[in-house]
């Protein structure tokens with residue numbers, strides 16, 4: 001969709017900002033450009049909407065050389081979000097969002113309807129925020145308006161230059177999550193500039209790690225973290241790349257432990273017998289639709305005084321609720337954080353579909369194994385499920 005072919009940019013003073021760059025961003029893909037200050041990220045991005053012209057090489061958009069496209073017409077196909085947002089201070093949020101549709105000559109009513117729809121999409125209530133002026137919004141809200149405005153004409157391509165750079169870390173993480181959700185709906189082709197490796201890793205389908213004017217590595221986040229191509233990349237991603245990797249490694253069904261499972265309406269005697277078979281200390285408790293209810297310990301089942309009298313009754317009276325759960329596909333980092341938040345020794349993993357069926361449990365030991373397996377899988381170019389942990393020294 002966006003293709004760089006041997007692109008070089010040399011400024012008038014002789015600075016080579018971009019040096020013989022070739023890469024491609026597929027349709028619907030989000031590529032993050034990450035690297036230290038001054039390495040050429042912004043120059044790369046601004047050549048796509050012709051705010052800067054390359055010295056040599058060509059850039060193709062959908063196969064068409066953009067050098068031959070009128071810049072104004074080109075920019076209609078490309079949404080642009082920058083850190084300083086650049087909202088018009090004297091226009092309301094709704095008017096700001098409708099800027100491009102207005103310029104494109106849409107009817108006023110249609111433009112405003114579209115703007116309201118987009119504000120809603122980025123998590124702002126048009127009825128509440130639409131009539132405000134930019135100075136009446138928080139920094140995070142202003143960034144959301146910036147994203148809404150860039151999407152207003154439904155351009156296939158989005159260029160984003162440190163769009164969340166000016167907000168505090170908590171708001172930033174929220175904006176990143178919202179943007180990921182939005183991107184899963186709108187599937188734009190996105191070039192996203194950041195100097196923050198964490199952000200690059202969280203958002204990117206692939207990451208281009210920049211050295212000076214050149215890409216040192218162009219790979220999926222897990223690969224950049226698991227197998228840095230050069231010492232420079234290893235240094236840039238940091239010594240704690242194993243930890244960062246947690247956020248890009250999804251929970252897979254194969255990672256999970258399968259403790260005994262009992263149901264709310266099982267008798268205490270039957271449940272006790274189920275645990276005894278595996279000599280298990282606890283079991284997961286499901287309701288009759290196989291949704292997670294909680295857990296029950298072997299002691300609670302053995303204790304005749306615990307309810308129901310003399311060891312009778314059902315699991316229902318003795319089970320504990322369990323709220324620490326995640327869907328399959330959530331990251332190992334989320335799993336770890338959920339364990340800490342609930343002070344739980346394990347979390348339940350559900351299938352993530354509407355049915356929320358129980359799939360298994362993730363324990364700290366299993367989490368560690370999953371991480372090691374994924375690092376090993378990347379190093380060998382294999383799938384994680386194919387990695388036999390016994391073969392990892394020290395596992």
Ligand SMILES: Nc1ncnc2c1ncn2[C@@H]1O[C@H](COP(=O)(O)OP(=O)(O)OP(=O)(O)O)[C@@H](O)[C@H]1O
Nearest residue numbers: 011013015017036037038039040041042043044195
């Ligand atoms: N108009 C210009 N004239 C001369 N040199 C420039 C010009 N614009 C940028 N440069 C230089 O080109 C190099 C790349 O700049 P660029 O803005 O692309 O970097 P960047 O990676 O986006 O940095 P940052 O993260 O700080 O924004 C830098 O050395 C910069 O000083």
